[in-house]
Amino acid sequence: MKYAFFPGCSLDATAWDFGRSTRATCRALGIELVDIPDWVCCGSTPAHASSASLAVALPVLNLQKAEAMGLPVMTACASCYARLRTANQKVRNEAEERRRTERITGKPYDGQVEIHHVLDVLVNHFGVEQVRTRVTRPLEGLRVACYYGCLLTRPPEIVAFDNPEHPTCMDDLVTAMGAEPVAWPFATECCGASLSMTHSSVVGRLGHKLLSMARRAGADCIAVACPLCQMNLDLRQSDAIKAYGALPQTPVLYITQLLGLALGLSNKELGIGAQSISATSLLADRRPATAAATGGNP
Amino acid sequence: MADAIQWNGSELAMEVEQRSGTPVSACFQCHKCSTGCPIGPEMDFLPSQVMRLVHLGMENEVLGSRAIWLCASCEACTTRCPQSIDVAATMDALRIMAIDRQVTLPDSHGKQFNRSFLGSVRRHGRVFEMGMMTFYKLRTGDLFSDMDKVPQMLAKGKLPLLPNRSGSAGEVREVFRRAEEEEKRP
Numbered sequence: 258m259k260y261a262f263f264p265g266c267s268l269d270a271t272a273w274d275f276g277r278s279t280r281a282t283c284r285a286l287g288i289e290l291v292d293i294p295d296w297v298c299c300g301s302t303p304a305h306a307s308s309a310s311l312a313v314a315l316p317v318l319n320l321q322k323a324e325a326m327g328l329p330v331m332t333a334c335a336s337c338y339a340r341l342r343t344a345n346q347k348v349r350n351e352a353e354e355r356r357r358t359e360r361i362t363g364k365p366y367d368g369q370v371e372i373h374h375v376l377d378v379l380v381n382h383f384g385v386e387q388v389r390t391r392v393t394r395p396l397e398g399l400r401v402a403c404y405y406g407c408l409l410t411r412p413p414e415i416v417a418f419d420n421p422e423h424p425t426c427m428d429d430l431v432t433a434m435g436a437e438p439v440a441w442p443f444a445t446e447c448c449g450a451s452l453s454m455t456h457s458s459v460v461g462r463l464g465h466k467l468l469s470m471a472r473r474a475g476a477d478c479i480a481v482a483c484p485l486c487q488m489n490l491d492l493r494q495s496d497a498i499k500a501y502g503a504l505p506q507t508p509v510l511y512i513t514q515l516l517g518l519a520l521g522l523s524n525k526e527l528g529i530g531a532q533s534i535s536a537t538s539l540l541a542d543r544r545p546a547t548a549a550a551t552g553g554n555p
Numbered sequence: 556m557a558d559a560i561q562w563n564g565s566e567l568a569m570e571v572e573q574r575s576g577t578p579v580s581a582c583f584q585c586h587k588c589s590t591g592c593p594i595g596p597e598m599d600f601l602p603s604q605v606m607r608l609v610h611l612g613m614e615n616e617v618l619g620s621r622a623i624w625l626c627a628s629c630e631a632c633t634t635r636c637p638q639s640i641d642v643a644a645t646m647d648a649l650r651i652m653a654i655d656r657q658v659t660l661p662d663s664h665g666k667q668f669n670r671s672f673l674g675s676v677r678r679h680g681r682v683f684e685m686g687m688m689t690f691y692k693l694r695t696g697d698l699f700s701d702m703d704k705v706p707q708m709l710a711k712g713k714l715p716l717l718p719n720r721s722g723s724a725g726e727v728r729e730v731f732r733r734a735e736e737e738e739k740r741p
Contacts, residue, residue, distance in 0.1 A: 266682040271713045295722035297680045302628050303672035306650045306665070309574070311734040315676070318723065318730060351576075361733040407629035412641075421634050447593040447629035454691065455664035456625060457700065459597050492704060531711045 258382060260331035260373070261323040262290035263341065266298050267334055272484030274528025278513035279333045279375055281526045285517065286383060286391060290331065293322045299340040302451050313354060314361040316344035320370045321362065329371035331378050333513070335483035336450075338374045339408035342415045345372060374409060375513065376482055377418040380426040388433045393521040395435025399540075401515065402439050402476035403427035404467065406486045407447050421445070427480055427512055434519035441474035443467050448489040458500070460489050465501035468494065477539055478508040480515055487511060491533050508536035565612035575648035577641035582606040588632035588642045598622040599661075602632050602642050605649070618653040622646075624665035667694040677731045680721030685714055 268276030283290050300315035320341065323330045332338045347354045349368030359365055379388060405424045413421040422445060428438035446467060449460035467490060471479050481487045491509040498504050509532065517527040518540065524530055530537060572579050582603070589601035599621045600608065608617040617623070623646050632642035653660065660666060671691040675682050692698050708714040721727065 266684075266719075269719050270682075270684055270715050271708070273712060295680075297721045297723050297727050298676040298682050300676065301672070301682075303669035304676075305628070306647050307654070307669045307673060308651070308734055308738060309647075310737045311673075311731065314730050314734055315727070318726065357737055361730055361737060363729070363733075407627075407631070411630035411634045413634060445631075447627050447631065449593070450627040450629065451668065452594070452625070452627050454688075455668045456597070459594060459625065459627075462596075463593055492708070531713065533707060533711070 258287070258378075259289040259291065259328055260378065261293050261326045261328040263293050263296055263299075263319055263323070263330055263332040263337060265296075265332060265334040265337035267484035271488055272334070272511075274531035275333055275484055275487070275511045275513065276528075278511055278517050278527040278529075281522050282513045282517045282520065283375070283378075285520045285522060286379075286388070288378065288383060291326065291328065293319055293326070293330070296322065299337045299344075301336050301340060305340070305343075310357055310361060312340070313344040313347050313358050316341045317348060317358050317362055317366050320345060320368075320372075321364050321366050324366070324370050329373060331373050331375060333375045333482070335374070335406060335408040336485065338372065339416060341372045345370065346415055374416075374418065374482070376409065376426050376430070379516070380430060381418060385429045385433050388430065388516070392434055392519045394519055396515065396519050397435050399436040399515075400439050400475050400477045401431045401436050402441050402471035402474060402479045403431060403444060403512075404471070404479050404481050404486060404490070404509075405445050406481065406483050407445070407450065409482060410445060427482065430512060430516060431480060434516060436515065436519075439471070439474040439476045441470055441476070443470045448486050450485050450489070453485065453489050453493065457493065457496075460493055461497040461500050464490050464493055465497040465504070468497065468507050469502075469504055471507060472504060476507070478510055478536060480510055480512045482512050494534050506534045508532055508534050508539055510536055565610055567612040567614050567617075568609050570652070571609050571645060571648050574651065575641065575644040577644050578638070579606060579609055579640060579645055581638040582610070582636075582640055583638065585637060587635050587637065591631045591635055593629060593631070594625045594627055598625050602626075602646075606640075606642070606645070609645070609649075615658075617649060618656060618658045619661065621661040623649045623653065624660070624662070664695055664697075667691055670694070673731075675718075677728055678724070679718040680724035680727040681719055683715075683718035685716060686718065 305312035345368045410421040419426045431438040449463045453460045514527045586603045589603040626646040675687040
């Protein structure tokens with residue numbers, strides 16, 4: 258299995274731990290990632306909120322590079338994923354959009370490159386059962402609220418690898434790791450995304466709602482697959498608690514970090530320690546490599 | 556997808572449909588978008604009310620609204636609309652129109668964030684957070700919010716001090732220039 262990897266801007270900066278854990282986890286599973294050379298920003302929300310033509314042209318610049326590599330694309334950031342898929346669909350389905358994009362980028366592109374999210378690759382290409390057989394350090398006793406957020410599953414005509422209202426891919430993966438996914442109703446509620454920069458009080462309110470529900474559902478931590486979800490729930494967690502009421506501190510980890518742990522990788526290889534709300538003691542408590550050996554007394 | 560009904564009552568509705576590529580006029584005010592909107596409590600108009608303002612041609616009200624800048628593009632409305640209207644794309648079209656027409660905005664945060672973000676992409680081919688945030692803060696005059704986050708982010712290596720420039724930055728600059736030309740075409 259080999260993919261052209263589109264890291265996107267966040268994975269080299271605010272979400273470097275997502276980047277590191279995605280690469281390490283894929284390496285451990287034998288999924289080969291080749292970076293798209295000289296990739297450029299997908300434009301994210303500022304592009305689609307400012308210019309319809311730029312919102313397609315920027316992702317397409319990357320897809321043209323991937324096409325030259327002859328590989329399907331994999332990305333980890335939920336926003337990059339949605340922007341690449343949206344642009345691809347527009348070029349494929351709308352002749353005028355394609356002509357305009359080709360004029361802007363100066364190169365032909367017909368929208369034929371495949372684009373996958375790392376979760377899609379892990380669950381549907383590699384396979385949950387295959388993952389299960391590779392787990393060397395089951396995360397027994399760890400209760401995880403799988404938080405999908407917005408753009409992994411919406412809109413379904415564009416992203417389409419899981420149910421938009423009741424997605425299960427992350428829960429299936431967490432189960433395969435030996436941890437326990439909790440049932441909670443806010444798995445696809447929005448965290449406020451880039452309002453984090455412009456209207457941070459909204460993000461505080463939404464974050465508090467998500468964190469308190471995850472706790473009520475019995476979760477010890479939250480698993481995410483999007484840099485903005487992670488930042489809004491982790492970096493802004495203390496502010497949310499200050500503004501909206503006391504809650505136990507809840508670590509927010511990338512799903513690839515949890516998976517990496519279950520595959521036997523080290524904290525360092527996975528960027529565990531990069532969170533504002535530390536996850537190290539929770540994970541050390543629950544890491545039961547020795548539990549089985551000592552007779553499984555929890 | 557529902558076909559757009561012929562709508563002669565509002566030039567605004569026709570322009571929004573043309574820009575967003577979605578049949579805004581097919582909205583029959585079921586309010587499903589508003590019910591599921593996470594930002595509803597902070598909005599001055601709920602998404603279904605935004606749609607209605609468009610139908611009624613109330614350009615000043617809708618283009619000057621707080622709601623279009625508070626939309627987080629989470630796509631819950633778009634996913635759930637029984638008329639298959641892309642409500643989130645409608646919000647994008649309204650934001651673009653508000654900037655084009657130099658409408659007085661309730662606050663400039665959204666506009667300046669977009670400008671600072673895209674400016675960074677135009678310069679480096681990728682976003683350079685530190686530079687982008689500096690421009691954004693200077694442009695909004697909101698210098699001190701979130702300053703407490705900076706040392707923490709620096710310590711965790713989440714705020715690089717230098718841009719991670721793309722080798723295709725020159726190509727990106729050309730793309731911005733040509734996209735601007737395209738947007739000016741009739």
